[in-house]
Amino acid sequence: LKKCFDLLNSGGFFYAEDLICRQPFTNDELSELLTEIYGNHFSDFQTYKSDIKKVGFNLIACQDMSDQWNEFTRDRFLSYNQQKDRHLRVQGEEIFNSLNSFYAFINKYFSSGKLGGIRVIAQKASVI
Numbered sequence: 001l002k003k004c005f006d007l008l009n010s011g012g013f014f015y016a017e018d019l020i021c022r023q024p025f026t027n028d029e030l031s032e033l034l035t036e037i038y039g040n041h042f043s044d045f046q047t048y049k050s051d052i053k054k055v056g057f058n059l060i061a062c063q064d065m066s067d068q069w070n071e072f073t074r075d076r077f078l079s080y081n082q083q084k085d086r087h088l089r090v091q092g093e094e095i096f097n098s099l100n101s102f103y104a105f106i107n108k109y110f111s112s113g114k115l116g117g118i119r120v121i122a123q124k125a126s127v128i
Contacts, residue, residue: 005055011126014057020045022066022116029114036105048118057122066116077107 004014021042025033033039043051049062080087080103087096109115 001051001055001057005057005124008124010124012124013060014052014120014122014124016118016120017065018048018118018120020048020064020066020116020118021114023112023114025114029109033109033115036102042115045116045118048120052120052122056124058125059120059122061119061121063119064116065119066110069117070110073103073107073110077103 004016008014019037019039019042021044025042033042045064049059052059052062080100084096084100087099091099106115
């Protein structure tokens, strides 16, 4: 967040949709998240929101997207598998297996209630 803040011009806007932690992860889960999605740090909602302010941003909007993203990832996983024959025909087995594995992984963590999402809009204060 500090790098983003430093890169912005005065008055510039910051927008992010990011992953957050809703419940603590075990060490094995953290290792799996690092390996599968390169996630090496997951703040909870309040910490993320606080960190935005700590680096100097003016927080404009902050929304917990966890429920919506949980529904989206579940529906995407189910839909992808419902169209398995089509995907195998069009994409081939290797791509199907890779995408299916990714969708299953993300769905597993969102549906567990441990992984969530956040949407943030903030602004770097204008220097007069």
